[in-house]
Amino acid sequence: MDLQAVDAVIRQKLHSEVALVNQIADYIISAGGKRIRPVLVLLVANAYGYQGTAHHQLAAVVEFIHTATLLHDDVVDESALRRGRQTANALFGNAASVLVGDFLYSRAFQMMVSVGNIRVMEILADATNVIAEGEVLQLLNMHDPDVSEERYTQVIRSKTAKLFEAAAELGALIAGANDDQIEAAAEYGRSLGTAFQLIDDVLDYSGQEADIGKNVGDDLREGKATLPLIYLMEHGTAEQRELVRSCIENGDEKHFDAVLQAVTSSGALDYTRRKAEAASAAATAAIAELPENAFKQALLKLSDFAVNRNH
Numbered sequence: 001m002d003l004q005a006v007d008a009v010i011r012q013k014l015h016s017e018v019a020l021v022n023q024i025a026d027y028i029i030s031a032g033g034k035r036i037r038p039v040l041v042l043l044v045a046n047a048y049g050y051q052g053t054a055h056h057q058l059a060a061v062v063e064f065i066h067t068a069t070l071l072h073d074d075v076v077d078e079s080a081l082r083r084g085r086q087t088a089n090a091l092f093g094n095a096a097s098v099l100v101g102d103f104l105y106s107r108a109f110q111m112m113v114s115v116g117n118i119r120v121m122e123i124l125a126d127a128t129n130v131i132a133e134g135e136v137l138q139l140l141n142m143h144d145p146d147v148s149e150e151r152y153t154q155v156i157r158s159k160t161a162k163l164f165e166a167a168a169e170l171g172a173l174i175a176g177a178n179d180d181q182i183e184a185a186a187e188y189g190r191s192l193g194t195a196f197q198l199i200d201d202v203l204d205y206s207g208q209e210a211d212i213g214k215n216v217g218d219d220l221r222e223g224k225a226t227l228p229l230i231y232l233m234e235h236g237t238a239e240q241r242e243l244v245r246s247c248i249e250n251g252d253e254k255h256f257d258a259v260l261q262a263v264t265s266s267g268a269l270d271y272t273r274r275k276a277e278a279a280s281a282a283a284t285a286a287i288a289e290l291p292e293n294a295f296k297q298a299l300l301k302l303s304d305f306a307v308n309r310n311h
Helices: 002-014 019-030 036-047 054-077 088-092 094-115 118-141 149-174 179-206 227-235 238-250 256-265 268-286 294-307
Strands: none
Touching (some): 002 019, 002 036, 019 054, 019 088, 036 149, 036 179, 054 088, 054 094, 179 294, 227 256
C-alpha cells in the first residue's frame, strides 16, 4: 500500500504544463526499476513505527533525484539501453533528457521544502551535491587505466551509496529516531548501496542482457575502470594488464570476450563479489539494534538480495 501511495505522489508531482516534460517523465517512471531507494525510506520509517504520510512524499523525492541522475548519466555515458528499453536520450535526444533531468531535480526540491523540516532539506541537499561530485569524479576516471581501488571506492560512495544513505536516514529521521539510530540507518544505506554497485560491476561482465536490462560490457565500452578491471590491473599477467589498459584507454569492447575470460580466471569477479558481501554484512550489522518487526526483516532480506541477484 505504501508503495502505491508513493506512485500516486510521483504521478501527481510529475505533471507539468509542458507536454514534452510529461511525456519523458512518464516514459522514465513507467520503465519501473527496482524502486529500492524509495522502498528504503518506507521500510526504515515503518521499522521505527512512523504513523504519518510524509514518508510517501520523501520516498517520491528520493526517486525523482535518482531518476534525474539516470537521465544525466545516460547522456554522459551515451547509453542506448536501460532497464531493457531505449534510454530517454536515445529516444528523445540529449537536450530534452538533460532539461527534464533538471525539471525532476527542481521538482524534488519543491517537494522537500513542502515537508517543512530543515534537517530533511540538509540531508537531501548534501546528498544531491555529493552525487554531483561523484559524477564528476567518475568522468575524471574515464579512460584512465591507473584508477586505484581507493579512488574507485570514493566514486561509488558518492555516486551510488550516498542516495541509499540519505533514503535510510530520512526514514529514521521522520519517524523520530534518535541520533544514534539515524546514524545506524545511514550506515545501513551506505553499505547497502555499496554492495549493490559492486554487484552491478560484476554483472556487467557476467550478467545476461535480458536480466540486467542494459548492454553487457557497457562499462568497458565507456572506458570505466570498475573494480574487476582494477583488480586485474594489479594481479593479472603482463599480457592481461596490457589488454585491459588498451581497452580502458580506447573504450574498446571488441575484446570483451578476452577481458571477460581474464576477469573470471584471475579471480577479479570473485574478489569484487567478496567486497560486495562484506558491504552487505556491514549493512546487516548496522541495523542489529532495530526493533524486531516485519520491516526489519524486509531490510535484512534487502541486504541479502543486494548480493544474490542476477539483475
